[in-house]
Amino acid sequence: MRIQKCHGRVIASVVGCTALVLGVTGTASAHAQARDLGRQTLGANDGWGSYGTGTTGGAAADAAHVYTVTDWAGFKRALVEGGSAPKIIRVKATIDADGPSCASFEAPGYDFATYLKTYDPAVWGHDKNLDGEPDDSPEGLRRASQANQDAYIKAAVPANTTIIGVGKDAGFKGASLQIKAVDNVVVRNLTFESPLDCFPQWDPTDTADGNWNSEYDSAVIYGSTHVWMDHDTFTDGDHPDSTLPYYYGRIYEQHDGELDIVKGADYVTASWNVFEDHDKTILIGNSDSASTAAVDRGHLKVTFHHNLFSNLVERAPRIRFGQVDSYNNHFVAEDGYSYSYGIGMESQLVAEHNAFTLPDGLGAGKILKKWKDSPLTADDNYVNGEPVDLIAVHNAEVPTEILRSGAGWTPTLRTKVDPAKAISGIVDHCAGAGNLH
Structure with missing residues (x-):
């Protein structure tokens, strides 16, 4: 039995996060169990999501606007209601949003074998992409098929909404x-198994060898404000990249991101989540272009704290333009690791009090990846238990x-900051779906 601190409470933990609460009266404990987690709001000063009006979601919902759902249609x-x-x-429980099968989304006339034959680099080459292909071409039929899947698996979340998992397996x-x-x-309190794009697009011009590019992030925050993502788990689940086939000598990539924050989105707090077993994980700002800069500049203010980033390749996160505060997170690198923080166009990252666990032979210099010349602050971070100037x-x-060095701003919207040396024990036991109490 180990003594751990979780969410400001001292606990004794064997496997889970709340085996025993110490120093809490029976009345207080009963009250805690009776709390309606669906009506909890983001606390004051808890990251950028608490800025201004704060983030309350659907906490004010009347009884007529409280729903329990068990399937995708519901x-x-x-x-909408x-x-x-x-x-x-x-x-309640795990909802399957995949649809009956990939074949069920296929447009009439679509045939993958014909697609492969038509756009084989030995035939098509690498000097032009497929964007101009007509609607009745194999690429046009792929687009139509993808549109069918798009309409099925995407779900638009309205304002003033709380979506919360019931129990440990929602x-x-x-x-x-x-x-x-x-x-x-x-x-x-939700586990998201990444969408699997049934119809990735071949781009012959993406790198010298071409690439397959897919759609669908598990969650996209697009031009929205005051969003709180808390105690969620994002994973590739039963379909890791290692199970995906290769065509034209390139992986048939069917995953996009786990969480993207783009198009002028602002005031987001991501706390106590698990991001695991994925390649391109989190993107903040999706382009360097002048038109994107006009939308994103001055926005994309995001806080990440007490998250576990485990067995990822890259983008934890990759940042453009935003003032991003990343503290008290644990990063665990495994085979295939590329980098954690991507320093992009006009980004202003503050990365402090984090813990990194790297395998033998992997240098700490890989934690940061420079895409553009954007100064950052990176103080009091620990790598394999030792302080390191990243x-x-x-x-x-x-x-x-x-x-x-020097992001040019100092975060003030923080609650309790835990010692970096303690972060792996706290976060590994307390982050993710099923650990919300």
């Missing part, structure tokens, strides 16, 4: 939550990509 109906009136949607397989152009959304070690190991 979930999508609950999202009542419009943007405050609502609470309780998700979540979605293959869903893509679209938190788009709305304010005030809470998503908690910027200094990066510059020593990657002298061709020098990073500068």
Whole structure:
């Protein structure tokens, strides 16, 4: 039995996070068990999501706007009913959003073997992409098929909504939550198994060898404000990249991101989540272009704290433009690791009080990846239990990509900051779906 601290409480933990609460009276414990988790709101000063009006989701919902759902159709109906009136949607068990099969989404005439034959690099080459292909071409039929899947697996989340899992095994397989152009959304205690794109697009011009590109993130925060993602688990589940086939000598990539925050989204707090077993994990700002900059500049304010990033390849997160505060997170690297923080166009990252666990032979200089010259702050971080200056070690190991120190701002929206040396024990036991109490 080990003594751990979780959410400000001292606990004795054997396997789970709340085996025993110490120093809490019986009355208080009973009260805690009786709390309606669906009506909890983001606390004051808890990251960028607490800025201004704060994030309350559907906490004010009346009884008529509280739903319990057990299937995908029922979930999508609950999202629509009542419009943007405050609502609470309780998700019970795991909901399959994949659809009957990939074949069920195929447009008439679509044939993958014909697609492969038509766009084989030996025939098509690498000098032009497929965007201009007509609707009756194999690529046009692929687009139509993908549109059918798109309409099925995406779910638009309205303003003033709380979506919360009931118990330890609630979540979605293959869903893509679209938190788009709305304010005030809470998503908690859910496991998201990544959507599997049935119809990835071949792009002959993406790198010298071409690439397969897919759609569908588990959750997208697109132009929305005041969003709280808490105690969720994001994973590839039964379909890791290692199970995917290869065509044209490239992996047939059927996954996109786990959580993307784009198009001027603002005031987001992501706390106590698990992001695991994925390649391109979190993208903040999706382009360097002038048109994107006009939308994103001054926005994309996001806080990550007490999250577990485990067995990821990259983007934890990759950042453009945003003021991102990342503290008290645990990063666990395994085979295939590329980097954690991607330093992109005009990003202003503050990465402090985090813990990194790297395998033997992997240098700490890989934790940061420079895409653009954007200064960052990276203080009091520990690698394999020892304090490491992430910027200094990066510059020593990657002298061709020098990073500068000093993000130019100081985060103030933080609650309790735990010692970096203790973070692995706290986060590994307490983050993710099923650990919300």
